[in-house]
Amino acid sequence: MLSFESDYNTGAHPAVLKRLAETNAEPLPGYGADPYCERAKEKIRKACGCPEAEVEFLVGGTQANAVVISTMLRDFEGVIAARTGHINGHEAGAVEYTGHKVLEVPHKDGKIEAAVLKKFLADYYADLNHEHMVFPGMVYISYPTEYGTIYTREELTALSDICRAYRIPLFLDGARLGYGLMSSACDLELADIAKLTDVFYIGGTKVGALCGEAVVFTKKNRPCHFMTSVKKRGALLAKGRLLGVQFDALFTDGLYFEISRHAIEMAEEMAAIFREAKLPFYLNSPTNQQFIILENDQMERLKKQVRFGFWEKYDESHTVVRFATGWSTTKGDIEALRELLKECQ
Amino acid sequence: MLSFESDYNTGAHPAVLKRLAETNAEPLPGYGADPYCERAKEKIRKACGCPEAEVEFLVGGTQANAVVISTMLRDFEGVIAARTGHINGHEAGAVEYTGHKVLEVPHKDGKIEAAVLKKFLADYYADLNHEHMVFPGMVYISYPTEYGTIYTREELTALSDICRAYRIPLFLDGARLGYGLMSSACDLELADIAKLTDVFYIGGTKVGALCGEAVVFTKKNRPCHFMTSVKKRGALLAKGRLLGVQFDALFTDGLYFEISRHAIEMAEEMAAIFREAKLPFYLNSPTNQQFIILENDQMERLKKQVRFGFWEKYDESHTVVRFATGWSTTKGDIEALRELLKECQ
Amino acid sequence: MLSFESDYNTGAHPAVLKRLAETNAEPLPGYGADPYCERAKEKIRKACGCPEAEVEFLVGGTQANAVVISTMLRDFEGVIAARTGHINGHEAGAVEYTGHKVLEVPHKDGKIEAAVLKKFLADYYADLNHEHMVFPGMVYISYPTEYGTIYTREELTALSDICRAYRIPLFLDGARLGYGLMSSACDLELADIAKLTDVFYIGGTKVGALCGEAVVFTKKNRPCHFMTSVKKRGALLAKGRLLGVQFDALFTDGLYFEISRHAIEMAEEMAAIFREAKLPFYLNSPTNQQFIILENDQMERLKKQVRFGFWEKYDESHTVVRFATGWSTTKGDIEALRELLKECQ
Amino acid sequence: MLSFESDYNTGAHPAVLKRLAETNAEPLPGYGADPYCERAKEKIRKACGCPEAEVEFLVGGTQANAVVISTMLRDFEGVIAARTGHINGHEAGAVEYTGHKVLEVPHKDGKIEAAVLKKFLADYYADLNHEHMVFPGMVYISYPTEYGTIYTREELTALSDICRAYRIPLFLDGARLGYGLMSSACDLELADIAKLTDVFYIGGTKVGALCGEAVVFTKKNRPCHFMTSVKKRGALLAKGRLLGVQFDALFTDGLYFEISRHAIEMAEEMAAIFREAKLPFYLNSPTNQQFIILENDQMERLKKQVRFGFWEKYDESHTVVRFATGWSTTKGDIEALRELLKECQ
Secondary structure (H helix, E strand, C coil): CEECCCCCCCCCCHHHHHHHHHHCCCCCCCCCCCHHHHHHHHHHHHHCCCCCCEEEEECCHHHHHHHHHHHHCCCCEEEEEECCCHHHHCCCCHHHHCCCCEEEECCECCECCHHHHHHHHHHHHHCCCHHHCCEEEEEEEECCCCCCCCCCHHHHHHHHHHHHHHCCCEEEECCCHHHHHCCCCCCCCHHHHHHHCCEEEEECCCCCCCCCEEEEECCCCCCCCHHHHHHHCCCCCCCCHHHHHHHHHHCCCCHHHHHHHHHHHHHHHHHHHHHHCCCCECCCCCCCEEEEEEEHHHHHHHHCCEECEEEEEEECCEEEEEEECCCCCCHHHHHHHHHHHHHHC | CEECCCCCCCCCCHHHHHHHHHHCCCCCCCCCCCHHHHHHHHHHHHHCCCCCCEEEEECCHHHHHHHHHHHHCCCCEEEEEECCCHHHHCCCCHHHHCCCCEEEECCECCECCHHHHHHHHHHHHHCCCHHHCCEEEEEEEECCCCCCCCCCHHHHHHHHHHHHHHCCCEEEECCCHHHHHCCCCCCCCHHHHHHHCCEEEEECCCCCCCCCEEEEECCCCCCCCHHHHHHHCCCCCCCCHHHHHHHHHHCCCCHHHHHHHHHHHHHHHHHHHHHHCCCCECCCCCCCEEEEEEEHHHHHHHHCCEECEEEEEEECCEEEEEEECCCCCCHHHHHHHHHHHHHHC | CEECCCCCCCCCCHHHHHHHHHHCCCCCCCCCCCHHHHHHHHHHHHHCCCCCCEEEEECCHHHHHHHHHHHHCCCCEEEEEECCCHHHHCCCCHHHHCCCCEEEECCECCECCHHHHHHHHHHHHHCCCHHHCCEEEEEEEECCCCCCCCCCHHHHHHHHHHHHHHCCCEEEECCCHHHHHCCCCCCCCHHHHHHHCCEEEEECCCCCCCCCEEEEECCCCCCCCHHHHHHHCCCCCCCCHHHHHHHHHHCCCCHHHHHHHHHHHHHHHHHHHHHHCCCCECCCCCCCEEEEEEEHHHHHHHHCCEECEEEEEEECCEEEEEEECCCCCCHHHHHHHHHHHHHHC | CEECCCCCCCCCCHHHHHHHHHHCCCCCCCCCCCHHHHHHHHHHHHHCCCCCCEEEEECCHHHHHHHHHHHHCCCCEEEEEECCCHHHHCCCCHHHHCCCCEEEECCECCECCHHHHHHHHHHHHHCCCHHHCCEEEEEEEECCCCCCCCCCHHHHHHHHHHHHHHCCCEEEECCCHHHHHCCCCCCCCHHHHHHHCCEEEEECCCCCCCCCEEEEECCCCCCCCHHHHHHHCCCCCCCCHHHHHHHHHHCCCCHHHHHHHHHHHHHHHHHHHHHHCCCCECCCCCCCEEEEEEEHHHHHHHHCCEECEEEEEEECCEEEEEEECCCCCCHHHHHHHHHHHHHHC
């Protein structure tokens, strides 16, 4: 069945899988001490234009968020996130499990606005009782956001400036980073992300890998004895090569960006089909996830022939649904979707 | 270079990798809801002779230990382990990170003796102040142990009986389970393990997979909403297929046992070579890890031509080292080792 | 200087202190096993009209909240609270420190409305991805709330009904319980609180004790081996008598209610003075805390002669301040305040 | 009934209680911001000969241990303690609850020997896999120990030197500090403790207070925003005066030392009586706790007329019991014990 359910519904990009097979028989040291990890790190440092970056591989997104946040926060601190931030609503309380609070702020289309952040911090420090409250110790954003939206250079710079003024790190969850950077709406490059944030990760799971996220500490700020902290959280892979080889492949000849660009193109064509079919958009997403509003009947009919994601109830008779593209989405899939939509009108 | 460094120094068994490639393009639901996970679970239930078993896949051993222990213990309980137990010394405090104490007991060749366990529990409940102490809420053993030794049926039955008498679960860490079951010294079958323990896991990482451990709850005792608890610990894989496909392959046509048997055969040949070379054994391991004592000079010479594991200092002039076999160890490797040992005498 | 800063700014009610002195020399068992603790528990059970209640003493409010919530929640659950709930904003993340999320809902004058709670729970279970989210496992309310407001019998019954429908406990933080029960606006009795909630605590610290909160589990639902869990959280007092003797005194001859009634009377007189002085109320509090809006100049003048609490900025030129009464507030204090307000007009 | 059950079986020393009564009506700021706390801190700094010491009050011993250890350790570190250390066996896993491991080392009469510590640290860093293990991040000792024994100046200096060489703090649990310092066997002064350790606490609960431990950070090493961390652990007292007033009293005119000296004198007389009665000592304790071995029959007879502590089974027919003295032990009590022992021979 046609599937736009998610960007992690197929395996790895063939080039990634090929490298896993080619290197499979080599005996290598475990726990990330193999040359593929080292090579991948070097390529990522280059791609980030940040030679001093410290790169670490983790298995998944929720894990990366929890590990990064809990090792960077101090005991008395929490992390600021948009109410809709992934860590706030969809990670089963993984940050709180580490003993730290997520400090909710309002969002706009999934983004934290600079003015909102500024006010939150100012109010916090103006409160005479703030020592009884969780200190704001980090700002978490995602790029693209859960709504598929992206920060402009101006917006990201503004957040970055505020974080620096308060001396707290800005952490960017890049589970879908490629899809943000390759969006036509994007006015940022990877090097800008590295410059404006203090730590971020380059998502592999949703951009062509079987698993894996590359965490990049950009300010010589990797927590001390990070590997031990990773192990302590059950997040250290014995066969670290699984991550090293994949990221080495993704950052060879620009594959990561190529995969991302492809998915964006497919998403743009898909969006065109939705417009053509006069299906209303829930919001304007410039990335690989498109959110549309379907009549419930229409949704039920469609469901029988194509897989997509349920997002949320819109009203009694309508539902917001999500269609995602990825490395494996083909022109054929898009065409098939066009046909389907015609039938299901 | 010749490598007997560990049983996780090469990638996946070719048959496992092949299945990953064959299924790679199929769009599948995430988070373990795919048919390969289901199929693998069914095969594991059969292999365990335990149709009611609840099987869950996790990524690695330390993670499996921490997740199982912390979701099964009650607030006021800790887990009993041998002083040499992996969770006690070599997991960076992952159990304690979940808020639970590891209660150390003495070991013999890495094993907990029934008499020792019995006394520990009796003494605990005899202490009038025991409510100020951590309750013993689970027993953790590994099979094979960190020293490559295995429990006999009699020994495991004795531990199992004590646990039942005290109504606490017996948890068996089977990171290298296959190597125990295929050992010539083994008088147990997988179905016995399932019967005698309350929960155990079948290690994939060290027995032919890229990653993955299959946790088996054998007494309808899987913790409620386990998936949410797994997510909360950052241990839920988006592309759960990576685990499902691998375990499906490992439990098709007995591959898991075949891999294990092969490694045992290689280890037995290796042991014969060590005996031939008159190298003293540190202890008698019937599994895929062989521990020998080398003179430091000899060790330095060998190191230049073969990779092996440092285990511990024996005395001022000797060191205990570990040689491990796995799916990828060949007869040629063993022969090469024989030649090397001759040279390095 | 005149002080209406808080209801914990003086020591213990003289009758409480007297009992501490009278019993001081008696040798007694530690950790709450003394007869005063037992006697106090029995009196509290009677006062609650709940003979099967299980009563436990803890030292302070944040501690009581964290201990109760973390021992009653299951691993995958969090606690619902109003955004303004004390656990959400003013306890330095003590609940999150135990590994559980506080699930914020909107409030009205510090209270959770039944309709809001109902919708939150219904939406949660309607979400197809809810297993990736923190399960709502308890509802936390305070009585009186942080704004000094109280739930009516109807409101509390509605919350209680919803909790029962979802089989989650309703937990009432009664740090200032007496001031709620003795309010003229109150249409509930202590026995109603015991009936409608699953667990609550009777605040001592703010109602005449030096320290101490009496947690009441009303449905035979005290967590197993609670004492060990309390010890594990560093919350077990060696000289448990300190709590037992104080609560024994507070629940002898209705002292707890007498203290509370006195503070309410003082608060009512204070409110009359504020009305007389035409000082606008921030909200209508029927309990021992009164919130008024002062011009900043006026506030500065007043500050020199009377202590009160800063609550929050109202606008550029006004501030919300809090005046609290307690066991030690006298008619003389109220008169002095009247005079002061006249001068400071 | 005659009671030597513990040193916390009676209330506060009368002079302490008197000060609580005298200051009871004064309106004071909460959370430790009152002048009595400040005054007590100043007196403690003086008594410690350490003007730069940072003093913080906590409620109890287990709490103090957990708060200090968890705020001073880094994420990847654990705390070294003797197997018999209070944190290791008798605090219900309070340290592990904070996510940190207690690293057991062997003891001699409850003390950690310098050679043992040295070897433990050297072995740890010699292990090539030590990054997979918990880093030793602090050394915990108690003074007196759980066995009533005390470190000599030489012994404590040796431990201190090792800690400094490894740059890890030495933490001394002084729940019974006074009884150590006032022992005839003691060759240390409070100022030496302050100098040789990095943090320690002066126990109040067991030395004349109703509750309270004064934590002393001696090297300008109080964790940042300590008050917030204390609150986060539910350990912040609203009426902080309760601790401030008591410690102010204890450190006025040397009361703390006077109480301790008195208990030591009583213990010495008690020991003489035991010798006279030819009761064998379990070990030689120079402090306020005496451990003797009783025949089980004799113990049963004694139990009817005097309360003492059960320590541990000695053999089938003998038991180790503990007799403790405190501020409230009188010469009359000692005489009564002498008579009793004569009768019970």
